[in-house]
Amino acid sequence: MSAVDPPAWRLPPRWVLLVGVLSIVCAEVGGASMARFKLELARWARGAMLAHPSVHGLVGVRDVDERILDEALVKFDAGLRLFHMHAEGMGLVVIATATVAATLARPGAARRVIIALLTVGGAGYPVGYLVWSALIPSQGLDAAKTIAEWLVWIPFGSAAIVALWWLAGLTALRMIKP
């Protein structure tokens, strides 16, 4: 390699690539299942909501309850859609950012931590949408969101954001000190 050649891209560890690809696979399977089992999923969710009337604040008056059920079903469906979209996107983000980290970070603990945070955070975050969706029928809209937030979105999202800031700082540093 001559002095003017750019540095070659380095692949991140294989397990990182596997996680990224698996995230995309799950997104595709999730999207296809959503379309294939749309009616079954809606029926199950509606049945589970009707089995927990107090959780959803159902009052037994059709004109009042139908709007509550409709909103919960729309959010249930939105959760599945958002899982599909985020898992697809984050799979690519994991692969791309881990490759940048593997290329620019010097071998050592810092590189391993950045790649681990990017991979775990990036692949874990979309699962929050599945958790949210799955909990809506039994826990209600607000409780399901709170559980998904504290169990998945905040820890995994924070891990990914910290790693991305770290990587951004590192990339800036490499511009000054190649």
Next chain:
Amino acid sequence: MTKIACVGRVLATIIFATINPAAAHHVGSYVPRDNAVTTNFKQVKFSVQAKKFDVALQLFEGGALRAEMRAKAATLPPGLEDGTRAALKASDGAEVERRLMLFFAALARDLAREADRHLADAAAEARAATGRKFLEAIWRYYNLVDFAVSVRDNKTSVAVRLAFDEAETYVKPTAAAASVDASRLRQPFQRIANVLSTLVEASSTQARRDS
């Protein structure tokens, strides 16, 4: 600034810049949709406005509006379904509008009565939420005919709107709403029920006298 304070500030900034975006995930938004009855009402109304009475009659005969009129016949003014059909056949747009106004006013009245019953039994912490849900349901029907009501009986329209506004202030999701007592919250619902009841009865009596 000491080194510890400096590190502390940097850490606080990192946490702020991390937790805030992580907690602000996108969860979609919900826009309430029309139900079968309000959808059919709009279809019939727009057909009548376009003077397509044959289309409006078809939509009425096969739609949710007529099915709901039959299902709630016991609480509606007598002959409402037949009268609406006759008005459509006679291409009488004003009478169709009046009949449909009566129908939705009666639906809103029944919901206000139901709300009053529910609020009497509701637990204190659930009272505001229950009231809010009933208000949404009442408004979904009443707002379809508010203009028709105001043209025929402006006082009723104003009274319903004032009662509605008052109820809305009680059911807002605030600390004050949580402590609102049942009798105070029930009053605007009772007023809505009474005012709409008077409107429905007066209009039905008028219709019988005219026929």
